[in-house]
Amino acid sequence: MLFNSLSFVIFLVVVLIFYYAKLFSWVNKKRMLLFVSYVFYGLWNPPLVILLWISTMIDWIAGNKLAQEENQKNRNLWLLLSMSVNLGFLAFFKYGNFLLENFTALVNSVDIYYHPLKMDIILPMGISFYTFQTMSYTIDIYNRKTQPAKTFLDFALYVTFFPQLVAGPIVRAGDLISQFYEEKKATVNQFIWGLFLLTIGLFQKVVLADTMLSDTSDEVFGSKSILNGLDAWAGTLAFSGQIFFDFAGYSTCAIGIALMLGIWLPDNFKYPYASLGFSDFWKRWHITLSSWLKDYLYIPLGGNRYGVTRMYAALMITMLLGGLWHGAAWTFVVWGGLHGTFLILERLQRQYLPFKITAWNAIFLAFITFTCVNFTWVFFRAREFSTAKNMLSSMLFMNPDGEKILQNFDIIKVFTLISLMFFSHWFMRNTSLKEVSLKTSPWILGVVWAIMFLLIAIAQGSGEQFIYFQF
Numbered sequence: 001m002l003f004n005s006l007s008f009v010i011f012l013v014v015v016l017i018f019y020y021a022k023l024f025s026w027v028n029k030k031r032m033l034l035f036v037s038y039v040f041y042g043l044w045n046p047p048l049v050i051l052l053w054i055s056t057m058i059d060w061i062a063g064n065k066l067a068q069e070e071n072q073k074n075r076n077l078w079l080l081l082s083m084s085v086n087l088g089f090l091a092f093f094k095y096g097n098f099l100l101e102n103f104t105a106l107v108n109s110v111d112i113y114y115h116p117l118k119m120d121i122i123l124p125m126g127i128s129f130y131t132f133q134t135m136s137y138t139i140d141i142y143n144r145k146t147q148p149a150k151t152f153l154d155f156a157l158y159v160t161f162f163p164q165l166v167a168g169p170i171v172r173a174g175d176l177i178s179q180f181y182e183e184k185k186a187t188v189n190q191f192i193w194g195l196f197l198l199t200i201g202l203f204q205k206v207v208l209a210d211t212m213l214s215d216t217s218d219e220v221f222g223s224k225s226i227l228n229g230l231d232a233w234a235g236t237l238a239f240s241g242q243i244f245f246d247f248a249g250y251s252t253c254a255i256g257i258a259l260m261l262g263i264w265l266p267d268n269f270k271y272p273y274a275s276l277g278f279s280d281f282w283k284r285w286h287i288t289l290s291s292w293l294k295d296y297l298y299i300p301l302g303g304n305r306y307g308v309t310r311m312y313a314a315l316m317i318t319m320l321l322g323g324l325w326h327g328a329a330w331t332f333v334v335w336g337g338l339h340g341t342f343l344i345l346e347r348l349q350r351q352y353l354p355f356k357i358t359a360w361n362a363i364f365l366a367f368i369t370f371t372c373v374n375f376t377w378v379f380f381r382a383r384e385f386s387t388a389k390n391m392l393s394s395m396l397f398m399n400p401d402g403e404k405i406l407q408n409f410d411i412i413k414v415f416t417l418i419s420l421m422f423f424s425h426w427f428m429r430n431t432s433l434k435e436v437s438l439k440t441s442p443w444i445l446g447v448v449w450a451i452m453f454l455l456i457a458i459a460q461g462s463g464e465q466f467i468y469f470q471f
Helices: 004-018 028-042 047-070 072-109 127-140 152-160 174-181 188-221 229-260 289-297 308-326 328-351 362-383 386-393 408-428 433-440 442-459
Strands: none
Touching: 004 028, 004 289, 028 047, 028 386, 047 072, 047 127, 047 152, 072 127, 127 152, 127 174, 127 289, 152 174, 188 229, 188 386, 188 408, 188 433, 188 442, 229 362, 229 386, 229 408, 289 308, 308 328, 328 362, 362 386, 362 408
8 A cells, every 4th residue: 555545545544533532442552553554564465464474473582582581592593583584584585586597697607507487576565674673673682772572562563563664764673662652642733743744745755756757767767778968867867856755755754644643753864965975965865774784784894993994894895785775686786885985985085185064165065975876876776787887978978979868848847856956955954844844934834735735636646656665
């Protein structure tokens, strides 16, 4: 079920009616939330709910054993069980075909005839998100950083909570499970703000991502021709805006829906296209994933505790695996490698060529960072390396005779919208939407809300899935 569908609107209204009905105790309301979360997920493919059940049961048992067990060897075995199940599901369902294809290419390269049938593996929605979330639970208990959930119901709801189940934010156990211990009820202001955030998220997805930008991105990256520089840049910028509005739109919807239930979820985006360097970018883009990778991968690999060489190696491994997390293709690995390279170069610059960031050069630095991010998006969006190569050469204006496939209106639309996005991120980079809303007249907010709602109704959308559902 998609947030940007009429069926979800009906689903949410029904959930809210039962949630705020005074006929049910808090325990029964949590049972209801768990049930509707399974319904929400199962409507895509009911058998895949079994994976959620297995992951939930294994991590519930492992978490309790880790909290009770004092023998370190046994604790290691229980953690290994949790990680093996979660990573095993992820490896098979997400990377099974990828691993088989690469193994086949490897053995065929040494003249060994091997052509297996392709495995028809269905990728479960959001498997990368909920496996990371449940793994963080057992790892934190193993490290004595958190306590196991008080009841199985609380833990199961933590795993399956429908607003953020499919595409995050990736929430730590300590931030969400404890919220289920006492009855939650949104205040009037919280409910209205949650509804407002839901509208903003849908506006980002339906109007900006799907209606304004997706067609241009698809046309450019789907072309087999070598394009001229302007078309290549328009397609890349269109995707840059599309993926932000699509993913940030989902996160905003999730946070808004949860708030309507009186439950807090962490921010996942903080105006990332105004970042001053790549370190700043990853503090603003997909924040819950970058913090997960830092805490559970980068730091265990050594972080910055064992010298510069070890730090750079840990940083690059983290970003390469972060790229692979996004998709089972070498283009995603290259995307992660480019981010790792930029992060290393940034650290080298700070060490050997430091300069002071001022009000005058900050926006230029943000523009340079945004430009470099766009070059990395080419590998994220391209299906083949040949497409990425042609796109990059065109963006560097190395193909003066490249074909023009976009209408002038589409180019102007993309450049205008992305420019507005960049400057809005710049002006909002040190504040928040909540802070701005408190300084804005309720009448103006009401007009903005009405305009967004009207544009969503006009655009309607074609029920396009959110991009990060495939991850």
